[in-house]
Amino acid sequence: MRITDCRAIVTGAASGLGREFCAGLTGAGATVVAVDKDERGLARLAADLGEAPGDLHTYRLDVTREDEVTAVVAKAFGEWGPIDVLVNSAGIYRDGLLVNSYGGRYAGMPLAQWRTVVDADLTGTFLMSREVCLRMVEQRVRPGVIINISSISRAGNAGQGNYAAAKAGVVAFTRTMALELAPYGIRAAAIAPGFIDTPILAAMDPAKLGEWVDTVPLRRLGTPQEIFAGVRFIIECDYFTGRCLEIDGGLAI
Numbered sequence: 001m002r003i004t005d006c007r008a009i010v011t012g013a014a015s016g017l018g019r020e021f022c023a024g025l026t027g028a029g030a031t032v033v034a035v036d037k038d039e040r041g042l043a044r045l046a047a048d049l050g051e052a053p054g055d056l057h058t059y060r061l062d063v064t065r066e067d068e069v070t071a072v073v074a075k076a077f078g079e080w081g082p083i084d085v086l087v088n089s090a091g092i093y094r095d096g097l098l099v100n101s102y103g104g105r106y107a108g109m110p111l112a113q114w115r116t117v118v119d120a121d122l123t124g125t126f127l128m129s130r131e132v133c134l135r136m137v138e139q140r141v142r143p144g145v146i147i148n149i150s151s152i153s154r155a156g157n158a159g160q161g162n163y164a165a166a167k168a169g170v171v172a173f174t175r176t177m178a179l180e181l182a183p184y185g186i187r188a189a190a191i192a193p194g195f196i197d198t199p200i201l202a203a204m205d206p207a208k209l210g211e212w213v214d215t216v217p218l219r220r221l222g223t224p225q226e227i228f229a230g231v232r233f234i235i236e237c238d239y240f241t242g243r244c245l246e247i248d249g250g251l252a253i
């Protein structure tokens, strides 16, 4: 697929990776429907990318809300479609141990902490993918490409049970979509970034982050542009489906 001609929906578009994907896609001339629950961030995005060669449309959307997802995807296909690329980048983390100790007492991870992350990172990806793929199939959009942002944490990471499970689920779901949707000309692939310099890392303890960066063979954080290079590759390589690209400076080795 030529990136210059595509019409993409990008979730999590107001910040970090999603914002960079919008910049890269509109910079290449693509039409982008940028969605996020952060309305102010979307307004900043629209102001910053106003001069880009491609068109940008922004829409407030919580990917965990089925009614909102259905309405916005229908609107995107109706007004700016047919959409042929979906990038699911919206995501959060709420780290914690399964069993925590507080001065000799123990407490398990609250169900709400588990659900919040699984809802945003996995169920949101499912809802967006279902609505977009349904219309791609109905409207015979060929080729179509779904790109889901997972994480190297999908292999398991202490303190991230909820996030690791959600991100592993994202890859399993992506592989399943690739199998089910290949007959319709739709590809699905994932990207598992390592530590990338975006606002999501701002909440982390800088000392801890420094220790983690020391474990990266390339000894630095990745940039959002380096993850966009993966998005571009997946869009443009028509023989790539069902796989997860690890862009992590060698961390997962």
Ligand SMILES: NC(=O)c1ccc[n+]([C@@H]2O[C@H](COP(=O)([O-])OP(=O)(O)OC[C@H]3O[C@@H](n4cnc5c(N)ncnc54)[C@H](O)[C@@H]3O)[C@@H](O)[C@H]2O)c1
Pocket: 011, 012, 013, 014, 015, 016, 017, 018, 035, 036, 037, 038, 041, 061, 062, 063, 064, 088, 089, 090, 091, 092, 120, 121, 124, 149, 150, 151, 152, 192, 193, 194, 195, 196, 197, 198, 199, 200, 201
């Ligand atoms: N930055 C990293 O080091 C890193 C590493 C591995 C994976 N990831 C993944 O990459 C993706 C993007 O992360 P980022 O670094 O850009 O983070 P970020 O916090 O900068 O951006 C995430 C965006 O998602 C939006 N969002 C969150 N929940 C939402 C919801 N329910 N509905 C709509 N929008 C929602 C937020 O408002 C925000 O704009 C996430 O899925 C994250 O898990 C990031």
